[in-house]
Amino acid sequence: MRRYALAGLLLGLFVLAWQGVASLNAVDDLTLASPVETMRALRDDWSLLMDNAGVTLVEVLLGLAISIAAGAGSAVAMHIWRPLREAAYPLLVASQAIPIVVLAPIFVLAFDYGMGPKLAIVALICFFPITVNVLDGLRSVEPELLKLMRSLGASRLQSLVKVELPSALPFFFSGLRIAATVSVIGAVFGEWAGADEGLGRLVLLGNNQLQTPRVYAGIVILTVMAVALFALAGLAERLVCPWNRKEAPSA
């Protein structure tokens, strides 16, 4: 409870400071909308914002689902087949060095305007933390434990299913928490590169049309979305891995 109280206090201080700075005469209203103006925009544009947030949320969730399937799948493949790991791991790291901002327009060209490029970008940005964490988890199993499994007569598949995959679960959730937060950024980039709906597009449009309070309202919703996804991933971890009682940072 204390944790939430402290986080709430800090948030409150931040909002106060924000309001304070926005109220200064030297600050242009077009540059910085105050919390009060942002709240007003949230109220007035609520249905517009929610319609677009729904679109973005679908992009984020589907993209996450793709990255979970692809990331966990390739981690297992790289784990059980060493040549693949040695060949693919450097490429995996290199893929992270390509700026998504640059890639997004290319994806839009390749996949057209619809949901496709957004899903591809979200999945690409989330793939890395999930793959790397699951692979680390699979490799974290103590050699003695695998030796024990061998002495018990376990097959390679039995060791994987009964020991290595469960051991990797807490690592998977660490990766998922990172992926959940960056997935929203991915969806926004995807929409900026070309979209006719979504919160990212609304924010970009609002920026061009000097509707500063609406831009801030969009950012607030995007932030809440990312934090909620992070918290959901943490909750799922506590439900799925109750044995893993380490004090996880929670939202």
Added chain:
Amino acid sequence: MRTQAEAPEREPLSVDGTGVALTGVERGYRGRRREVVALSGLDLQVRAGDVVAVVGPSGCGKSTLLELAAGLQEPDEGAVVAMGTSDAAGRRTACAYMPQRDLLLPWRDSLGNAALALECQGVRNSEARRRAAPLFDRFGLADFEHARPADLSGGMRQRVAFMRALLPGRPVLLLDEPFGALDSITRASMQAWLAEALTEEPRTVLLVTHDVQEALFLSDRVAVLSPRPGRVVAELEVTLPRPRSRRAVVTDPEFGRLERLALEALGA
């Protein structure tokens, strides 16, 4: 009471009366800088139904010896035979190997951890749990079937690990410092418990320990290993009567004599 005369009754498991035999074993491994010879010219025989304890200074290759017997390693030279088979897969089937740490899976309850041994034999999960359940009473763990390892004491965890080792019903039991991680009071009670369990259900046991008293208390014979590269430098027959009570044993002059001999052989 286990006497020499009764010993043959405990041997029907064996093909030729020999449970485990290591003959002329050489085994090295690649260390960080150079080749390390763990075992050299090692000869050790365990008659079926006997409990043999191996004591030696740390790093003398005791764990390597057990892994060789367990079929988890192959010797560079020499022969390792367990229950009449010398190939590694056959040794793995003949031996139950219990490593130093309990290595229980934290996400499984104790029943699931014990049942793991049967699941690896291809028994269905629910059936494996059903067959493991009756053991909990005998191991003094009734009502702890659904406790996770984190909620068990060190001694209880070790008993779950024992169940896991015993469940497949393998004739040879290989124990690597089974009580090394326990405090001395728990250790004493676990030793008494193991001695009793082995009287009820005799097995061929090869026990590695660095504790001479533990070796004398539990075994029929003690093999003393030299510092690396390990080989057997002394073998002591432990003729103390069974069942042994700890208090009776430590005051027995024979116990003191054997302990002195073992410590001399260890160079301590």
